[in-house]
Amino acid sequence: MAVKKPGFRNRLGLILGLGAALGVLLVPPLLGRYPTYLATTTLMLAVFSVGFNLLFGYTGLLSFGHAAFYALGAYVCAKVLLAYPSLILGLLAGVGAAGVGALVIGFLSVRQTRIYFSMLTLAFGMMVHSIVWKWREVTGGDDGLVGIVRPNLDLGFVEINLNRPENFYYFTAVILLASIFLMHRVVNSPFGLVLQAIRDSETRAAFCGIPVRRYRLAAFVISGLYAGLAGSFVAPLERAVTPVYAHWTFSAEPVLATLLGGINSFLGPVVGAVLFRLLKEVVVRYTEYWQLALGIVVVVLVLGFRGGVVSVVGGWVGPWLGRGEPRFVQKVAPEPPGQGAAR
Amino acid sequence: MTVENLIFQGLIGLSLAMYLWLVSAGLTLAFGVLGVLNFAHGSLYMVGAYLAYTLYGRLGFDFGVSVVLAVLTVGVLGAVMERLLFRPMYRLDTAFQLILTFGLVLIFSDLAKLIWGGLFVIPPVPAVFQGTVPVLGRSFPVYNIFVIGAGILVAGVMGLVLERTWWGKTVRAAAADREMAAALGLNISRVFVLVFAAAAMLAGLGGAFSIPVRVVDPGTGTALIVQAFIITVIGGLGNLRGAFVGSLLVGVLSAYGTLLFPVFELFIIYLLMAVVLLVKPEGLFGR
Numbered sequence: 001m002a003v004k005k006p007g008f009r010n011r012l013g014l015i016l017g018l019g020a021a022l023g024v025l026l027v028p029p030l031l032g033r034y035p036t037y038l039a040t041t042t043l044m045l046a047v048f049s050v051g052f053n054l055l056f057g058y059t060g061l062l063s064f065g066h067a068a069f070y071a072l073g074a075y076v077c078a079k080v081l082l083a084y085p086s087l088i089l090g091l092l093a094g095v096g097a098a099g100v101g102a103l104v105i106g107f108l109s110v111r112q113t114r115i116y117f118s119m120l121t122l123a124f125g126m127m128v129h130s131i132v133w134k135w136r137e138v139t140g141g142d143d144g145l146v147g148i149v150r151p152n153l154d155l156g157f158v159e160i161n162l163n164r165p166e167n168f169y170y171f172t173a174v175i176l177l178a179s180i181f182l183m184h185r186v187v188n189s190p191f192g193l194v195l196q197a198i199r200d201s202e203t204r205a206a207f208c209g210i211p212v213r214r215y216r217l218a219a220f221v222i223s224g225l226y227a228g229l230a231g232s233f234v235a236p237l238e239r240a241v242t243p244v245y246a247h248w249t250f251s252a253e254p255v256l257a258t259l260l261g262g263i264n265s266f267l268g269p270v271v272g273a274v275l276f277r278l279l280k281e282v283v284v285r286y287t288e289y290w291q292l293a294l295g296i297v298v299v300v301l302v303l304g305f306r307g308g309v310v311s312v313v314g315g316w317v318g319p320w321l322g323r324g325e326p327r328f329v330q331k332v333a334p335e336p337p338g339q340g341a342a343r
Numbered sequence: 344m345t346v347e348n349l350i351f352q353g354l355i356g357l358s359l360a361m362y363l364w365l366v367s368a369g370l371t372l373a374f375g376v377l378g379v380l381n382f383a384h385g386s387l388y389m390v391g392a393y394l395a396y397t398l399y400g401r402l403g404f405d406f407g408v409s410v411v412l413a414v415l416t417v418g419v420l421g422a423v424m425e426r427l428l429f430r431p432m433y434r435l436d437t438a439f440q441l442i443l444t445f446g447l448v449l450i451f452s453d454l455a456k457l458i459w460g461g462l463f464v465i466p467p468v469p470a471v472f473q474g475t476v477p478v479l480g481r482s483f484p485v486y487n488i489f490v491i492g493a494g495i496l497v498a499g500v501m502g503l504v505l506e507r508t509w510w511g512k513t514v515r516a517a518a519a520d521r522e523m524a525a526a527l528g529l530n531i532s533r534v535f536v537l538v539f540a541a542a543a544m545l546a547g548l549g550g551a552f553s554i555p556v557r558v559v560d561p562g563t564g565t566a567l568i569v570q571a572f573i574i575t576v577i578g579g580l581g582n583l584r585g586a587f588v589g590s591l592l593v594g595v596l597s598a599y600g601t602l603l604f605p606v607f608e609l610f611i612i613y614l615l616m617a618v619v620l621l622v623k624p625e626g627l628f629g630r
Contacts, residue, residue: 043476056438060436060438062437062438062441062442064441105556108617108621112620112621112624113442114438115380115437115580116620116624117618118437118438118573118574119616120617120620122569122572123573123576123613123616123617123620124613124617126569126609126613127610127613127614129552130609130610130613131605132585133609134607134609134610161452162584202502218519246570249565251444253532255442255445256442259442275591289453289456289457290450290452290453291449291450291453292449292450292453292457294446294447294449295446295447295449295451295453296446296450296451297446298442298446299428299443299446299447299450300447302432302435302439302442302446303428303432303443306435308437338550
């Protein structure tokens with residue numbers, strides 16, 4: 001085993017990080033309007049997925065109902081913007097609504113685990129969807145809400161015009177960076193370690209005196225807040241919100257993005273969000289059957305590369321970075337069947 | 344709302360329930376034995392429907408022949424899926440199983456668009472089943488009666504096979520404890536492939552039967568699987584009797600729902616699902 005050269009490793013990491021930051025900064029001037037819009041949606045998907053992976057990758061719970069919180073954020077932000085044009089207020093209200101929703105739905109959902117948890121979140125998510133779909137007076141029914149204003153971002157000392165796509169994009173980038181930073185603090189805190197302990201063995205964690213449900217609920221709410229944040233951005237960006245955002249198939253987007261990037265790596269969901277959008281853009285150039293391509297990618301990933309792109313690429317360049325194997329791998333052998341249900 | 348109307352609407356719900364039952368039966372069987380909750384099970388219904396449509400509606404085959412051919416093809420498809428895709432998955436976390444089968448949903452739905460795409464015409468009801476019978480002063484289609492009968496027949500046959508035959512005993516043994524069953528000399532991998540093929544055929548049968556009366560499109564798989572999930576959850580995951588009662592419940596409830604409370608029909612069904620999961624996760628009819 002060769003002696004690690006931390007200096008080299010740090011320098012390479014720094015170069016990679018700076019390169020990524022430069023790449024993010026250069027999207028609007030180099031690529032133009034439509035790619036900038038596309039990149040903005042990618043950043044939002046990244047926020048959604050980063051939050052989602054706290055629950056999936058770190059806590060071991062697969063939710064099929066996170067579209068509900070995305071939709072809550074989107075609709076509440078839209079309602080606020082329709083009534084009073086203040087972006088900050090709209091975003092705060094959207095995130096707050098998603099948080100309250102996640103608290104209620106999460107409180108009930110974390111009573112179950114494994115498949116039962118997935119089914120519960122699916123049921124609650126679809127309840128929200130059916131409300132959004134049918135409560136025409138408030139949500140606009142299947143038409144959704146349209147004509148949402150996109151106010152300037154008023155920071156007190158300066159006002160930023162978000163009707164310029166590059167401004168909106170940079171604003172989203174700042175939010176994503178802040179979200180990543182916060183999540184990094186969360187997963188590396190004692191709280192984050194407890195979540196991983198629960199994922200690896202619920203029984204042991206409970207034996208150590210950890211209130212498992214309360215921790216799961218906290219993870220659920222945080223990931224719901226992230227979903228709501230991503231959703232709140234969609235209202236001023238698209239200037240319309242539709243019930244699709246609440247449908248369970250929409251919940252699959254962060255699932256697939258996270259899987260694509262890698263559930264075991266902190267930045268996997270971000271990489272995955274970028275790859276997810278890129279894949280779609282490239283495939284739809286050639287064929288309208290992009291779901292077919294996505295489906296095949298999903299099957300190949302699950303059967304062969306469950307660590308996602310980050311861990312595959314990490315396996316190649318890892319030695320260069322002075323890293324060995326991935327730090328942890330999602331547990332493979334499930335608990336004996338029949339558990340989880342009967343408790 | 345008169346009593347006659349209520350009963351009539353119940354009959355309509357009953358025929359709807361039979362399609363749901365055929366899908367949920369396969370889903371339940373596959374989950375009970377293989378332990379995999381298959382998102383793509385609704386897509387197998389869709390494939391059965393499209394195949395029957397092509398054979399019967401386009402190529403002019405006899406309806407019975409079309410149904411048999413469609414069901415057999417879906418069965419073979421199921422066997423191939425089990426061998427190639429599900430087998431490496433059994434040792435994985437359930438989350439990955441859900442995601443993989445969701446990937447299959449995407450593939451099936453786009454393949455359907457690719458192969459069948461475009462507009463869809465509902466072919467005529469086969470001559471044998473044309474016409475209506477008077478029920479409480481209104482006319483009820485003969486075809487619906489046929490579907491109700493067929494669904495109940497399938498339930499009866501499944502019950503008999505599982506409870507009374509050597510094959511049923513084998514399947515129940517594999518469901519109860521696959522390692523012990525294997526240790527006692529059962530060829531578990533053959534049981535798995537046959538059970539999954541049978542489960543796929545049930546879904547295919549539902550799809551094939553639906554062709555003269557219900558529209559099928561590439562989104563059918565996703566729409567149906569959620570209903571099948573609701574039913575299997577209400578009846579108890581892996582519980583066939585529960586799936587049958589659950590199908591009747593959801594079928595009849597949706598028939599009344601559209602009539603009595605059209606606005607919150609869906610909400611009530613999802614609420615029922617959530618309540619069962621929270622209060623009695625082994626299902627309303629669980630042991």
